[in-house]
Amino acid sequence: MASGFVYVLQNKAFGANVLKIGLSTRAPDIRAREIYRGATGVPLPFDVAEAFSVADCKRAESLAHRRLRTYRLNLRREFFRVPLEVGTSVAFESCVQVNRELSAGTPERISFTAVVSAPVLVDQNDVQPDETDGRPVFYLDPRKLSKSPIRVASLTEEESDRANIIFRILQKLNPVEQTHWLEGFMRDESPERELRIWEHIAIAYMSLQHADDATQAYRDEAFSLLLQRTWHSAEQVLSTATLKHFSKSNAKRLLDAYALKPKPLLARFERDSV
Incomplete structure (x- = not known):
C-alpha cells in the first residue's frame, strides 16, 4: 500500500471530454510533465485539472477506473470520455471511500490552473x-x-x-x-x-x-x-x-x-x- 495522489489530466489536443485518470506517488504536475515527455504521439503538454491525496493511491485509482469502465477509450490506456466535473467527482469519491475504509482523513483536493426509461x-x-x-x-x-x-x-x-x-x-x-x-x-x-x-x-x-x-x-x-x-x-x-x-x-x-x-x-x- 502506498499513499499518493489520484490525478485528472486534460490535453487540449484531445478535446474537453477526454480525461486521463491515474495515480502518482509524487507531485501530480511532475508526473504530468513526465507523461508528456514520454508520449511521442501527443502534440501538447498535459494539464492537471485536479488531484487528490489518498492513503492508497493504487486502490483508489482501481476503484475510479472500475466505476468509469464504460467510458474507457482503451483498456490499455487510462483515458476516459467523460466531462471534467464527472471525472473529478468520481476520482474524489473513490479517494474518500478508500480513506474511509483505511480510517484515514479526508482527501486533500489539489487544484491546478489548467491552460429515460422506456415507457410501456x-x-x-x-x-x-x-x-x-x-x-x-x-x-x-x-x-x-x-x-x-x-x-x-x-x-x-x-x-x-x-x-x-x-x-x-x-x-x-x-x-x-x-x-x-x-x-x-x-x-x-x-x-x-x-x-x-x-x-x-x-x-x-x-x-x-x-x-x-x-x-x-x-x-x-x-x-x-x-x-x-x-x-x-x-x-x-x-x-x-x-x-x-x-x-x-x-x-x-x-x-x-x-x-x-x-x-x-x-x-x-x-x-x-x-
Whole structure:
C-alpha cells in the first residue's frame, strides 16, 4: 500500500471530454510533465485539472477506473470520455471511500490552473403497423407513452452508481430530478439493458464538442436524435428527422457515435374496458 495522489489530466489536443485518470506517488504536475515527455504521439503538454491525496493511491485509482469502465477509450490506456466535473467527482469519491475504509482523513483536493426509461403503455390508435422479419413493428409517438409500474424493488449498488454517473453526464441534455431518474430504471424489467442504452447515449452525446455550452434547443434536438437512434438505424432516423440545429452530416456523425444496435421499445397495449 502506498499513499499518493489520484490525478485528472486534460490535453487540449484531445478535446474537453477526454480525461486521463491515474495515480502518482509524487507531485501530480511532475508526473504530468513526465507523461508528456514520454508520449511521442501527443502534440501538447498535459494539464492537471485536479488531484487528490489518498492513503492508497493504487486502490483508489482501481476503484475510479472500475466505476468509469464504460467510458474507457482503451483498456490499455487510462483515458476516459467523460466531462471534467464527472471525472473529478468520481476520482474524489473513490479517494474518500478508500480513506474511509483505511480510517484515514479526508482527501486533500489539489487544484491546478489548467491552460429515460422506456415507457410501456400506448393507445393502439396512435401507431402504424409494419412488418419486419415476420414480427409486428409499430412506429410510436413517444409523447403518447405512459409510465409503466415499478418492476424492481431497488437497484443494486453498482446499478445505482452507473445510473448516477449517467445522470451527471446528461444533466443539461435531459434535466430531470435525480430521484425520478433512478426510479425510471426501476420501472424496467431489465435495468441492465436500459443502463447500457443510456451509457451509450451519454458516450455519443460527449462526442459533441461544447454541447453543454450550446442552446437548449440544440441540446433538445441532439437528445431527440439519440433517443430515436436507440430504436432505429441512423439511416431511418435521418430519413424522417426535421433538422433545425444540425446539418445532415453533423446529425449523422452524432447518430454514428451511438454504438449499440437499435432495440425497439417493448410496448403493451392498454384496451379500454367495455
